[in-house]
Amino acid sequence: MNTARRRAVLVAPASDARKARKALGSAADEVVLDLEDAVTPDNKASARTAAAALVAEFGAHRPVSIRINAFDSEWFADDLTACAAMDTLAAAVVPKAESPAQLTEADRLLGPAPARLQILVETPIGIRDIAQICCATDRLDAVIIGYADLAATLGRPAPVAQSMWHPIQDAVLVAARAAGVSVVDGPHLTIADDDAFRSAKTWVRDLGFDGTWVIHPAQIDSAQAIFTPTPAAVEDARRVLAALDEAAARGDGAAKLDGRMLDEALAVSARRVLAKANPV
Template structure:
């Protein structure tokens, strides 16, 4: 399954037209217009109408997703109906605070009933219950990505907002393993600062080294660093091409093994090479 590149997914408030338009005109791989945390209760309906208009105007030109209000809120069903009405202009629906596969099943039913049979969803994992059920959630209907929500999860756990990335390793590994087993993307949640500073760069590099596909960012200044962190270098991409070409040539000769630069190649190396090319935006022809 070929996924959208989500190296840098920029979150913009759905109630602020200026910031939303600025995000849509920027360079993020995906723009996520937020109807949940960024919108007060009195503005939910107005924000829903605003982001619907923005998606219709911009969604076919660039990837745009909507973060809806959470399951159990009075706005959940209306948000999903609005998403369904946007059709192919919308890239996906981001569902917050997913704690069980039942939430995705409910969302699937609402979207199907509203006429959106192919609209993908992403699941935000923001509670201990969500982490505990991540294997089942990752296999849920329509799911294309899971994202860690550090702010809500950290608040429930009592974890310091300044905790370094390695303090989150258990959660990150749980989410990453479940995502890979289910064949969906694993996206690192937003850093809790808005600057492109040393802490943000460390967090982005840490997530990339672990194997995540990308990261949410909350300020345009962070986009370039995130994209750079999750993009292989030209040398890495070229090596991946050589690996696949060498393996293809060996297979054509009927050889059971191949060697490149003094190292044996096998299917595990090929898997890593294909991922490198996918992350670099190259097409894998092998």
């Protein structure tokens, strides 16, 4: 299980030095410097150069990733070649991922570089084939749902009720968990830390997601609080595992705790809580 902490992942345009530096100085668990949607075609090369300089400056001290341009763009190979030269880059984020072959090619272009891969699934094809995509390479660390592009291609208005995304969220969650990959919610399409934002993120937290992308620093604190196990949940997880260890020492495969029957399924849940509370 990938236990890297991605409760709040802040996205900032690599082409805007002020916003990028503000993001890199924030408390976000990870910062993604964007080379794709936030950068005009004429500025792609300069944004790539700026991102490389920021990774060199900040990457040794905090997780910094880069969202590259899509597989079918003219910048894809150059973006990944640049990422391969960054010793402290956490990950290259591939947008609009649609096939295992795209990830295989991204893996090849990164070569022996330490950078990992993450993907945005934001097209119907990507959702349809998500199980195969998640298994394409051991380099894959996280899957993120991109709601804006997905809504546009599905013909859904924005915003829509949170429940409308439930089947897609579950499909991505199951595929990611089966592959041992983190699953991260896409950004809420507002910059406010309001009830709508907190409700949407609590929803996906309860579904089993590990964290969320955010597009404004104001949302970081709430996202981190929502996706961090409470002290009570951590203590309960420890008690569950202790009770199961005691039962195993007696030769029993199950245990009782506070009127609950405990077995390995609850042990898996308890270990996940502790991994989220104390990531490696």
